[in-house]
Amino acid sequence: MFFRWDWLRARLTAPIVPTLGPVHPDALSIDLFEDVLRAADTGGFLPYDKDRRWGGEKDEQVLREDVVHQPQYTLVPTLNLRxxxxxxxxxxxxxxxxxxxxxELAAKLAAVHDVAGARVVRPLGPGTDAPRGTRIQLKDFTVGLCPAPGGPVRPVTDWPTDVRKTFAPFAEAMAADGLAFLHTRMQTGRCGPVLAAVAEGRIVGAIGPMEVHPDAIARPQLMPQYFAVLPESRGHGTGRLLWRAAMHWGQRHGAAYQLLQTEVGGPSDKLCQSEGLVSLGFRHTTHV
Incomplete structure (x- = not known):
């Protein structure tokens, strides 16, 4: 093994693994870190990689020869050629x-590999004062029921044809939130259902795709979704309705949990906190 768990474990203030992102604390192990090193040799996806569902090739790989592993700290560099x-x-x-x-290491490796970006990703614990960046939150489906919220939310495919046709302009308007990419996947039939909220005969919000896959220890995880509401439709509870519908779907389809990443202080962050999710820590990224 390359890593020493007694060195690394004490430094894992938040459950973030290079190339995999946040993982459930119960799944956090030295095997995960060893797996991402092995994947660097093949360039492929690990079986439990959340990005595997999109197909293609893995964009990000660990630069294993440049890993720094010491008792007091560990530096794991990755390269993304996108x-x-x-x-x-x-x-x-x-x-x-x-x-x-x-x-210093990021700047050096960016020059070696002739890439434009160099960043430092720092996992920080849930008790961090004045946190910035991204909060990692846990929704545990085993500790309570997630009832159907009711209201005008259903899978896109269950809406009448004239309503379904409004998804394309909605997705284009919310392209910055990933909805245009999601729409492309929906058109190829290569993703799970997408839940949509409708007002006045048109789609004004959506969350999806809804998919459950096993994690590194074979626990069923509700995969991350794209989630957006039109600016003019915010402030009326549409986002909360969509989110609760997604949680109901995940629990009903056997998911044990979901991990969410929310921008600290943003609307989704405030929503998740008000819904009682558990904060697992933060991911703070610095541009070098």
Missing amino acids: GRGTVKVFAYGAPDSVVAEAA
């Missing part, structure tokens, strides 16, 4: 100096 390319260095360690060392 667009102009990005090097990320995942910095696990308590000392503030770890960020400076990670930034």
